[in-house]
Amino acid sequence: MSQAPESLTAKLIPIYIMGKRYEVPETLTIMKAIEHAGYKFIRGCGCRGGICGACGTVYRRPGDYRIHVGLACQTVVEPEMVLTQIPFYPANRASYDYATMEAVGAAVGALYPELFRCVACNACTKVCPMDVEVMDYIAAVKRGDLAEAMRLSFDCIQCGLCASRCMGELPQYHIAQLVRRLYGGKLAPATDHVDAMVKKIADGYYQQKIDELKKMSVDELKKLYTAREQEPHQAPELWKAKSAEGL
Amino acid sequence: MAIKVSVKTVRGPLAAKVKEVSGQDPNVCFQCGLCAGSCPMTGEMEIFTRKVMHLLQLGLADVVIAQKMAYLCASCHTCQVRCPRGIDIPAVVEALRLLTLRHGENYLAPESIPAERVREMPQAAMVAGLRKFTA
Amino acid sequence: MKIGYYPGCTLKSRAKNLEDSALASLAALGFEVEELPRWNCCGAVFSLANDDLIHHLAPVRDLIRAKDAGHERLITLCSMCYNTLARANLLMKHDEEKRKTLNLFMEEESDYFGEVEVLHVLDFLRRELGWEKLRAAVKRPLEGLRVAPYYGCTLLRPREVAIESPDLPVMFADFLRALGATPVEFPEATACCSSYQIIANESAALEASAKILRAATASSADALAMSCPVCEYNLGRRQGDVRSKHEGVGELPTFYFTQLLAIALGLPQETLGLKWNEASSLELLKKKSYLTVSA
Numbered sequence: 010m011s012q013a014p015e016s017l018t019a020k021l022i023p024i025y026i027m028g029k030r031y032e033v034p035e036t037l038t039i040m041k042a043i044e045h046a047g048y049k050f051i052r053g054c055g056c057r058g059g060i061c062g063a064c065g066t067v068y069r070r071p072g073d074y075r076i077h078v079g080l081a082c083q084t085v086v087e088p089e090m091v092l093t094q095i096p097f098y099p100a101n102r103a104s105y106d107y108a109t110m111e112a113v114g115a116a117v118g119a120l121y122p123e124l125f126r127c128v129a130c131n132a133c134t135k136v137c138p139m140d141v142e143v144m145d146y147i148a149a150v151k152r153g154d155l156a157e158a159m160r161l162s163f164d165c166i167q168c169g170l171c172a173s174r175c176m177g178e179l180p181q182y183h184i185a186q187l188v189r190r191l192y193g194g195k196l197a198p199a200t201d202h203v204d205a206m207v208k209k210i211a212d213g214y215y216q217q218k219i220d221e222l223k224k225m226s227v228d229e230l231k232k233l234y235t236a237r238e239q240e241p242h243q244a245p246e247l248w249k250a251k252s253a254e255g256l
Numbered sequence: 257m258a259i260k261v262s263v264k265t266v267r268g269p270l271a272a273k274v275k276e277v278s279g280q281d282p283n284v285c286f287q288c289g290l291c292a293g294s295c296p297m298t299g300e301m302e303i304f305t306r307k308v309m310h311l312l313q314l315g316l317a318d319v320v321i322a323q324k325m326a327y328l329c330a331s332c333h334t335c336q337v338r339c340p341r342g343i344d345i346p347a348v349v350e351a352l353r354l355l356t357l358r359h360g361e362n363y364l365a366p367e368s369i370p371a372e373r374v375r376e377m378p379q380a381a382m383v384a385g386l387r388k389f390t391a
Numbered sequence: 392m393k394i395g396y397y398p399g400c401t402l403k404s405r406a407k408n409l410e411d412s413a414l415a416s417l418a419a420l421g422f423e424v425e426e427l428p429r430w431n432c433c434g435a436v437f438s439l440a441n442d443d444l445i446h447h448l449a450p451v452r453d454l455i456r457a458k459d460a461g462h463e464r465l466i467t468l469c470s471m472c473y474n475t476l477a478r479a480n481l482l483m484k485h486d487e488e489k490r491k492t493l494n495l496f497m498e499e500e501s502d503y504f505g506e507v508e509v510l511h512v513l514d515f516l517r518r519e520l521g522w523e524k525l526r527a528a529v530k531r532p533l534e535g536l537r538v539a540p541y542y543g544c545t546l547l548r549p550r551e552v553a554i555e556s557p558d559l560p561v562m563f564a565d566f567l568r569a570l571g572a573t574p575v576e577f578p579e580a581t582a583c584c585s586s587y588q589i590i591a592n593e594s595a596a597l598e599a600s601a602k603i604l605r606a607a608t609a610s611s612a613d614a615l616a617m618s619c620p621v622c623e624y625n626l627g628r629r630q631g632d633v634r635s636k637h638e639g640v641g642e643l644p645t646f647y648f649t650q651l652l653a654i655a656l657g658l659p660q661e662t663l664g665l666k667w668n669e670a671s672s673l674e675l676l677k678k679k680s681y682l683t684v685s686a
Binding site: 154 | 404405429431
Binding site for chain 2: 432438544558582586589590591621
C-alpha cells in the first residue's frame, strides 16, 4: 500500500492569510500553506531555500501584540497565526558611479542622507529574519566604519523587512549592500591567487575550450553536461576533482 | 502684521497643543524681551521670541508657525538660561515646529542638501539638523 | 578602573583630531580610558518635546551600554554628545514616568535608572587632576599664545548639565592658563555658532558665526579653541565663507582644546591629527615652533 503524502494525512490547522481563514496542514511552511490555500506565486517567491530574501512575511500570534517575521519558505505555520507577505518594499535605492566612488562613510552618507535620521529604536534588528544587528551596522556606517558595517551586515538577504519597520525611513539593506560593495571592491585586501587567475582568464586561458563548446551540437553539450564530475554533497574538505581539465 | 484676537483664538486648540507638547506655559512670560536680545539667530527672523510668547498668549500659534522663526532656532538655550520666568523657550519653539513636522511635512528635504556638503559636514550637524527639520 | 569613553560618530571621522589628541593626552596623564564595546549615535540633540520619547532611545541605549560594560563614569569629548547624554541621563534618573516607558520599550535591554555619571573631558580633567597638577605635567608651555576659549552652547546650557556656571564660566580659561597659554577674554565666548542651522539656513548661520569670529578677531587672539565638531565646522572649516560675506573677520586658526593639551604635554605631531585642521592652524604651530616630531 502506498503511503499518502504528508499534506493529506497531517492535521489541519486554521491560519489567516491577509485576514481570511484557511485550513492548512500543520506541517507546511507558510509558503506551501499559501499555495495549499489556492494562491499562486508569480512574485514573492524565489529560491525556496531561505537565501534569496524574496518571501519576507510578517505575522502575529493570537493574544500577542508583537509582529513576528519569518521567510515564508522557512517558517512552519502555527495555529491561528495571522500573516501577510511583504515580498517587496519600495525603499529608496540610490544610483551611483561605483568606479569613481570613494570607499568612505561620508560618500555613503552623501548618497543616503536619510542615514542620519536613525533614532536607534532598534525596530530593524528586532524584525530581521536573519538576526542581523541592523541598528548596529547603521551606527557603524554613520561613524564611517565600513569594515564593521560590512562584517555586521554580511548575513543580510535583502528582504527589506528592516525598511518596512523603520521610523526614520532608512533603506538599511540597500545602504548595507553599497557598503559591502565598497568594502569588497575597494577596501578588502587584494588576494594574489584571484588576481593571478583573473589575469590568466583575461589572457585567453579558456578561449580554446570555449571555441570547442561553441561548435558542439545541443545533444553533445547535454551529454557533456550530464557526464561532468560534480563535487558530492558533504564532500570532505580536501576533496579534489579527478581531472584538472577545465580548472 | 494684522492679527485678530477673540475668545475663540485665546482658547483655540493649537496654542493648547503647543503648551502640551512643550510642557511650558507662555502665559507666565512678562514680555521683558531678554530672550530676543540674547538670540544669536535673529538676523533673519521676522518675529522674535518675545513676540512669539505674546502671540501664544493670545492663542495665535497659527500666526507664529506661518513665520520662518521656528525653523531658525538653533536650540542654543541662551534664552532659556536667561529667562527670568524660567520658561524653556526652545521647547516652545520645538513644539511649534512639531505642529507641522508631525503632519509629515519636511522643512528640509535630506536629498536637497548638496552631496558635497553632506560629505564634509560633521555627522553631528546632519543628525541634529535632520532631527529638527524633517518629519 | 578604566573609565568608559563614548566617542560619538564625528570623532571617528571628521573630528579624528579631537579623538586622537585627547586619547594620547589622557594616556600621557595616566588615565586609562576604554571605548564602549558597542555604541550608536547619541542623536546629537536632546529632544525638547514633552511627549517625544522615541528620540531619547539613542542616548539612553548608549548609557545602558556603558552600565552593562561595568562603567560608573562615562567621559565624552564632543560637546553635543556630552549634552545629549547628560540630559538623557538626568531624565532617566529623575523622571519616573518617562523612565518606565523607555525601559519598557527597550525590552531587549537591561533597565536603566541613570546610574552612570556622564562627564565632559574638560570637567573630568579639572576634577580628577586639577589645574595645578596639569601645569606640572606640561612639558612645552604655550607661552605667548593668545587663545580665545570658545565654550559654545552645549557645555554650558541648559543649567542642569552645565559643566560650570553658564553666566560666567572660567574653566576653559583656567585650562588654557595651565597649559601656559594666555586666555583671551572675548564677549562671544558662550554665544552660539548656529549649530545645525548651517544645513538649512546657511546665510543666517554664517551671520551667527561671523559675530563670534569678529569678536575673537577684535580681541587679537592668535587662535580659537573649542570642543565641539559642529562649532569647528562653522567657525573653522567654513571660516572662508564667513569672511567672504562678512567684514571684520580675520583669519583665525582653530584648534580642539585637546590638541593644545597634546602640544603642551610635548606629544608628537602625529597625535594631533592636523590634517583635519585648516591650513592656518598648522601654519601657526609651525610659526610658533610647537611641533614635535617623534624620535
